[in-house]
Structure formats: C-alpha cells, structure tokens
Amino acid sequence: MEERYKLSVEAEHSDKATILIVIGRVDGSSVGILESAVQEQINAGHKTLIFDFKDLSYISSAGLRALLIAARLTQKEDGKALFCALADHIAEIFEISGFNEILDIRATRADALGAL
Numbered sequence: 230m231e232e233r234y235k236l237s238v239e240a241e242h243s244d245k246a247t248i249l250i251v252i253g254r255v256d257g258s259s260v261g262i263l264e265s266a267v268q269e270q271i272n273a274g275h276k277t278l279i280f281d282f283k284d285l286s287y288i289s290s291a292g293l294r295a296l297l298i299a300a301r302l303t304q305k306e307d308g309k310a311l312f313c314a315l316a317d318h319i320a321e322i323f324e325i326s327g328f329n330e331i332l333d334i335r336a337t338r339a340d341a342l343g344a345l
Contacts, residue, residue: 235259238266245345246311247275248338252284255292263292267299276308279341283314293326300332309333311341 236259239250247270255263270278278299288296300310313335315323323329335341 236262246277246279248279250281254287256289257291260291276306280312313341
C-alpha cells in the first residue's frame with residue numbers, strides 16, 4: 230500500500246478544543262481509524278473537536294458518515310464538532326453531498342478556534 234493511501238489521525242489539545250489532524254485518505258478500509266480516534270477523545274472527556282483537514286487527500290461516503298456521527302456524538306455530550314482547512318476537492322465533496330449545510334465548516338483552524 231502506498232504511503233499516500235494510509236490514514237493517520239493526530240490529536241492536539243488547546244484550552245478550547247481537541248484538534249484532530251486527519252492525514253491521508255478516509256475510505257471504507259480506513260474509516261475505523263477515524264472512528265476510533267473520535268471515540269477515544271470523547272471517552273477522555275474531550276467533547277469539542279476540531280477536525281483539521283489540511284492533509285486530507287480523499288474522503289468517501291463512509292468517511293462522511295463517520296463525520297456526521299462524530300458531530301452527533303459531540304452534540305450529545307454538549308460539545309461541538311467543527312471542520313476546517315478543506316482543500317478545494319474535499320470542499321467540493323462536502324458541497325455535492327450537502328454536508329456543507331449540516332456541518333460547521335471553517336476556513337482555517339484559527340477560524341474554528343475563534344468560533345468557540
């Protein structure tokens with residue numbers, strides 16, 4: 230498997246939120262990595278999550294579904310999920326699917342942190 234097809238999720242913590250930096254491709258074979266990272270943060274009491282997609286190269290419908298579930302989980306915990314730094318081709322997927330209308334998307338990580 231080529232390196233660019235792998236997925237990793239790195240977590241950084243700020244005083245306002247946990248930032249999940251999603252690197253690579255989110256598809257049917259890798260979506261479990263993203264789901265586990267989200268669940269780990271929520272289980273640790275981090276209920277406000279910012280998904281930084283500056284290094285996201287691809288997202289499938291399975292990945293979109295995982296993001297919707299993550300947003301619902303944070304809301305259930307009285308938190309929030311924000312999504313930022315979408316590349317043009319990722320933003321287009323969000324627009325075609327209508328997810329830009331139901332998820333809180335910000336241009337940059339600073340914008341997302343400022344919205345909290």
